[in-house]
Amino acid sequence: MKKTEQLLESIGRITRETGIPRTIFAVCPNSVAVTKAAFRAARRNNAPIYFAATLNQIDVDGGYTGMTPADFVRMARLEAEAIHYTGTTVIAIDHGGPWLKDRQAVERWSPEEAMNGVKKSFEAAVLAGYDLIHVDPTVDIFVPKGEIISIHLVVARTVELIAHVERFRRERGLPPVSYEVGTEEVHGGLADEKTFDTFLAELKTALKEAGLEDVWPCFVVGKVGTDLHTATFDPGVARVLTDKVRPYGSFIKGHYTDGVSNPEQYPLCGMGAANVGPEFTMSEYDALAELELLESRELEKGTVAMASRMTGVLERLVRESGRWRKWLHEEEAGLEFDQLGAERRMWLVKTGCRYIWQRPEALAARYMLCDNLRRAGYDPEEMVLGRIERDMDKYFTAFNLVNLNDLL
Structure with missing residues (x-):
């Protein structure tokens, strides 16, 4: 069967x-x-x-x-x-x-x-x-x-x-x-x-x-x-x-x-x-955003040399991909990304990350973020997977x- x-x-x-x-x-x-x-x-x-x-x-x-x-x-x-x-x-x-x-x-x-x-x-x-x-x-x-x-x-x-x-x-x-x-x-x-x-x-x-x-x-x-x-x-x-x-x-x-x-x-x-x-793309994004907050604290303590700028890289790549336009509401047709409200832009970035996870810049930022946190004693992959699993x-x-x- x-x-x-x-x-x-x-x-x-x-x-x-x-x-x-x-x-x-x-x-x-x-x-x-x-x-x-x-x-x-x-x-x-x-x-x-x-x-x-x-x-x-x-x-x-x-x-x-x-x-x-x-x-x-x-x-x-x-x-x-x-x-x-x-x-x-x-x-x-x-x-x-x-x-x-x-x-x-x-x-x-x-x-x-x-x-x-x-x-x-x-x-x-x-x-x-x-x-x-x-x-x-x-x-x-x-x-x-x-x-x-x-x-x-x-x-x-x-x-x-x-x-x-x-x-x-x-x-x-x-x-x-x-x-x-x-x-x-x-x-x-x-x-x-x-x-x-x-x-x-x-x-x-x-x-x-x-x-x-x-x-x-x-x-x-x-x-x-x-x-x-x-x-x-x-x-x-x-x-x-x-x-x-x-x-x-x-x-x-x-x-x-x-x-x-x-x-x-x-x-x-x-x-x-x-x-x-x-939903799980959003879970993954939220996990990485939480890791970036930890990274910023380590940066302030001097235990991290350079910030990964993870969420900034993701937002830019989603915007540049243009695939966020696919999910615009009828009344939003023709608007540019910056013309949308902050909450709407965030939703489009979070759901649109699935299209750009494998882009070289996204991979490089993620590698830097995880490497920074591993050096500080964290297990970043476990934290990301755990967040998705919870959802x-x-x-x-x-x-x-x-x-x-x-x-x-």
Whole structure:
């Protein structure tokens, strides 16, 4: 059985036996530190860990982490071995679809180029040994502003991408992979219930017509009240969507779970899994900012020769990258960075650091910061990882995952 389906089936069995529902916690591996912290938190909580990597983060071109799918799979294996983590690890593509990779949208790739690019990314993931692929062709940059992509086109492209993966892996005798479909993005997709129903029915028919009757996604992404700028999960909507997909054998997957105010409601509503990503970039930034305060104290005492200027370097690199513009609100369009309020600028820097962690200047400043603090008797890496782990722990607890490995 596919690893993800096996995990879901085991959780279902355990829920029936114990009466305690559970939701899988998925981490977006937007930095090396977040990946390390995820394994450490999973080991300490004695729970499975799921990585949902976007094509912006990890791809054939290295993404902003600098890692290809093969690199990330090797890294995950080595990190697990280094801390003797033996629980279940699921590695997945998140939001795999045309124009969801920023480069494709900025360079305005044609539909054929964008679809072919995604197919190459999927091939690399399958060859690397990924367990699941989120097929998400719900964005089309050529759809006129104010209009939403046709759900029939979304179905057609979903089937085209799944069919390509299935043909590619079967020709090479590679293990089967699991699938996730749909989106909750604010720019369209499956947010409307009628559209959601149409998508499921048409996808079922189209897969059968393509000779893929044995292939069906284990996750369908649902808009359950959360997005990048909101933090309240809607239990009522989640239950409605769960009731819609369970007859198909699927579970609802939540995205943008970052900082959600009521995470304990996820398992109670039957949510299969939930993704958390930018929150841990903010955790990493906050940890480095705290280290910089310690560094400044050591500088005053004369135990440090030169300041790293860590947060200043990060802010400048985020500004220069221009990627902060992607997250501007509609009313902020056209504004320059300095025209935004101080709180808004700080949010954009904190969430935007994931794009520039691997820049040489960021790495150099971080090396200097950590070296300064090590000389002063601190363990800076432990402090950074510990901060990220602390913020991950609440999800392991809220999703009822602590000690789940003992029951699997």
